[in-house]
Amino acid sequence: MENNGIETTRRGFLKGAALAVAGAGVAGLAGCAPQGSDAGAGASAGGAAPADAANIAWDEEFDVVIIGAGAAGMTAAITVAREGNGKTCLLAEKEPQPNGNSPFCAGDFSWTTVPDDYYTYLKELAGEHTTTPDEVLRVFANGLGQVKDWVVELGAREEEMQILPNGTAEDPYLNIDVVWPELECSYAHAMCTIGGIVRDDPEYDLKGEPHIFTFLTNRVNEHTDVVDYRTNFAMEELIQDAAGRIVGAVIDGKNIKARDGVIMCCGGFENDPALKENTFGVSTIVPAAGQGNTGDGHRACMKVGADFWHMSGLAGMWLQPRNLDNTAFTSVVVGGPRVKKYGITVGSNGHRFYMDYDALTSWPDPKPGYLADLRTDVGMRYGHTNFGGAWPWQAMPADGGWFIFDADGLAAGAIPAETSADPVADKLALTADTLADLAAQINVPAEELERTVAEWNKFCAEGEDAAFHRPPETLTPVAKAPFYAQFCAPTLLNTDGGPVRSHLGEILDPYGKPIPGLFSAGEFGSLWGHFYQGSGNIAECLIYGRIAAESAMGCEVAYQ
Template sequence: MREQELTRRNFIGLAGAAAAGAAALGLAGCAPQTDSAHAAGGGAAAAVPASWDEEYDVVVCGAGIAGLAAGICAAREGNGAKVLIVEKDVTPNGNSPFCAGSMLYCDDADAFGVYLKAMLGDHTPDDVQKAFCQALTENLDWLYELGAKEEWLDIGAPATEPDPAKGAEWPELENWWTYGRIKFKTKDTDGPTHVHTFFEQTAESTENLTIEFSTPMESLVQDPETKTILGIVADGKNIKANKGVIMCTGGFESDPDMLYNFTGVTGCVPYAGKANTGDGHRACAAIGAGFWHMYGGAQYWTALRNLDNTEFVSTVWNFTKKNLGITVGVSGRRFYMDYDACSCPSSPYAEPGSDIHLNMGYRHGITNFGGTWNHLPLPETTWFIFDADAMANGEIFTDITTDPVADGWALEAASIEELAGKIEVPAEELTATVAQWNEFCDRGADMAFYRPADTLTPIKTGPFYAMRCVPAMLNTDGGPTRDAQGQILDPFGKPIPHLYSAGEFGSVWGHLYQGTGNVGECAAFGRIAARSALANA
């Protein structure tokens, strides 16, 4: 049941982190400022209270897909166990309501495990990968068990052999055809149109499950001798968790300090919700958790913005028309393979069985860099340069403006030299860069960064234009290390008793990533963590 009506949006600031938690995450001296009401207990485990304000069997922190899945599973399978979900915002939030909504699943855990291992390598332990694959085989049936109807779902089933029509994010890897995806239909349906909505509605009707909104988790309560997690402090209340606490507080996309410390990027603008600010990371650091995959996530692109840097040109999947020009840094030079439109979950520039070291493209922000696939630490400000022919093409500003210069979307100049002055880059560098680019276009090959040949558009016809770009992202994946049972581990691999995690909060995705994977993980590890907590005496 709900304890607060969903009447407004109010992204609440971080629960404060004092020296111990901040230092454990490399944030000492740069932790965000917080109000005093949320500062208590943030720097270390909260003291065990003389009495508790509330008591439950399982407490879940965060009401995104992972938190809702964990709470639903714990309440439905707990034989009367009382379950609480606390959420800092006034609605279920995080990235979940904003994501595309496709959920990963598989039929054959062993076959899909080969593909997963090729993506994750040794960055995620084999037993964790195996547990994840096995749990993925339950995802579709679990939706039906919770009341989803077949006619509500658009299902892309796994294949039993290579299927060119299927596509995959990493078709170069073995068994790429073995994953499936589930998505709620958005048209011609009488059911929920997003997986997060489905879980939210299911949670509302689940017995023994309470959701408290506007209740930010501030710190964990830990037995000083046994190190067992006894409960949490949330919005000033001491809440006891007899069987365990499940952390589902998402990533740290909206904490600029953490983004800089772990990815080296400043000026990032996340696409999704603004509530993921690393609260849970600090709370877990304070009680001695280990961390992994802090550099991972769906990041970064150089996304087109207005000149005031207040608005994106368009939404996540078609946010760039980078085939119509080039991107330069403040040096006036190209510096990366700048056709960074997201080519996922199916890559148009990779044939099954081809050499992954030679292929190009951007796959959830991961790109070929010297033959290996990595996230790039993109600059805070870059400029997209294009000409009058590209402007006349009309693709960039579709449905946004009929006069992009007057409306503050682009700068215009009669020459490249004049344009360089307006964006404050060296004129001789930008002129040379454009000249070299046009040579590449004439020969049909980008010999600097090997951009795909069908994206090479010359910049020759004046007037010329520049648009601001910033590094943008969907989500981070790093957080506390978890094991195959969903337990959070200390830096030496030892489980912290009664503490669990699910979703993007310490995700298993630490290297390459398959689209649909985060939502699939939310459901899979939500159940794993819930069942592990319920097993406690």
């Protein structure tokens, strides 16, 4: 079934008891040549197999069942269509249209011409965090060396793509989009964007694919003969046979058999309060993108014995300005203006408590010759911030904070003019002629707020934030009445935690063995366990979406 009417624009950005089938789910022999992976061997060591239900009635059968139609799921479906020699695929999306992060992201993906050097960079990004095996990083680096050409092979026009090259050891600053330029071989990073070039020539035949998600959707819809793409079709649980193999899934009340395997492409758990509270200690973190990632796949994989990793990994934990009802952001979250430079952020005690020039990314843009000491550099890099010389994810209070600015800050863009001509009337901010009156409105101690602002204004006059070392160009005084307060909520873009994944895209149990018939790709159990390089998640969707599909079908697996 062809998906109906999905349009995207680029942002400027368990039901029931376990079922079992004894001896079922043997991989089909048709299609590509076997590669010798042990993906289908043996029962999972993660616990006793569920009760036998060999007489289950299957409602439908496919060779491959893919859960989630984001960039990873679509890539997997495209791979089945292109490499499966007629194998069939169900691409199941629970929402009316995909509502994870793929449609809302900037759409950039990483690539490189020097995969060996990029592998070194990946090792540097991982640092002392050793849970991601070298072979996973190596395969990912190999994929980065081929992913741009693979996308072009699928039909992307290079002349319509924005293609930023990687640097070299001799000239490392060709690509200023490197997030961690201080690390060895960071120059290996390069970046592509589908539809990044806008042409004004009316004679030019634009392909009309302004975003990677649109591009992948169109490729999926070219293969309706073998890909059955269904929306409003939510997975409820996985079906595991008595030997521990995943043989299908319950989807929208139907028992769907997967002859080769099930590929989980469910994204993160940004919209699941319990998982957020148990993982980050805060259930109130607001997701900046889609609303569909609610941890369904995580719970289904827990039930069949999957091990989990990188659960604390996320792009997030900054305080983003919201309206007073905490129902909407008041400025573009990703890639928008960095409004926090026009004031300060305080907690419920009226104190600054962190380096509050914060956003998803807000460190000073690296310039040629820039090479900071990470122990003393400042800023936010996908939620990482300097804390004692290290760069953990920033912890944030569950009740958020308040962005405090003055009349000059408002005029300069603390709340962008295009958002509101009267932010007080529009209930985007509170205002008062004195800090004491403002403090009363936001329920913080007046003397503490006044003391904090006085200290801040002294830092601005002296040109140095002696408390949290904000960049000098962000030191904007809060001195001219009227004064304003805007509520800020702890915010995240995406989570990376989920089931442990092998270099072949297999989901592993706590003993490091593959759960037969179960695979994953994308942010659902991402390889990113520590420092993150921007545009790496979409690249992971493209690379591991292909790998997972090839592994499920028994094909020769790319990028090994």
